[in-house]
Amino acid sequence: MAGTGSDPTDLVRRVQAGDPAAQRELHDGYRARLARFCRTRLDDPGEVEDCVQEVFESTFAAIGTLRDPEALLGWLLAIAGRKAAERNRQRQRHPAAGEIPPEFPDPVSDPELDSRRRELLDSIADALDGLKPTPKSIMKAFIREGGLRGSELAPRFGWDVKTADHELYEARTG
Numbered sequence: 148m149a150g151t152g153s154d155p156t157d158l159v160r161r162v163q164a165g166d167p168a169a170q171r172e173l174h175d176g177y178r179a180r181l182a183r184f185c186r187t188r189l190d191d192p193g194e195v196e197d198c199v200q201e202v203f204e205s206t207f208a209a210i211g212t213l214r215d216p217e218a219l220l221g222w223l224l225a226i227a228g229r230k231a232a233e234r235n236r237q238r239q240r241h242p243a244a245g246e247i248p249p250e251f252p253d254p255v256s257d258p259e260l261d262s263r264r265r266e267l268l269d270s271i272a273d274a275l276d277g278l279k280p281t282p283k284s285i286m287k288a289f290i291r292e293g294g295l296r297g298s299e300l301a302p303r304f305g306w307d308v309k310t311a312d313h314e315l316y317e318a319r320t321g
Contacts, residue, residue: 159216162207174203177220181227188231190238192296198234202227 161169178199185198205226213222298308306314
């Protein structure tokens with residue numbers, strides 16, 4: 148199980164019974180993985196924490212419907228995928244001023260999407276080649292790690308968080 152050290156069946160049963168310690172254990176054990184998952188699916192990485200919070204709200208509200216506790220991780224990822232897709236659709240309907248809505252399809256596991264992702268990665272690699280060294284390094288780290296925040300990039304480049312957030316923004320827009 149994702150870092151909790153508990154049996155998923157036992158953990159789910161305890162959460163279903165209303166054990167607050169089990170809820171914290173589930174949250175603490177899966178939060179980082181769900182954040183990484185959401186970061187790769189959200190159009191706006193600034194929405195990751197809100198999305199993860201929504202995942203846990205939905206999880207705790209519907210935990211009684213989980214029939215197979217061994218499927219906990221898959222169930223959480225399915226909820227996270229739906230929440231991220233909802234946020235992306237909402238963002239496309241109401242983009243920020245001056246923002247162009249993304250043209251990417253909803254994330255779905257299928258061979259056609261995987262093929263399109265590979266083509267997209269090739270295009271990204273070509274675009275990275277046109278960047279200056281610092282933005283190029285930032286974007287490579289961002290892509291390699293599945294999306295990073297400025298606070299995670301700052302120590303790598305010896306910057307404060309504000310500078311890292313700015314440089315990440317500049318690299319992404321570049």
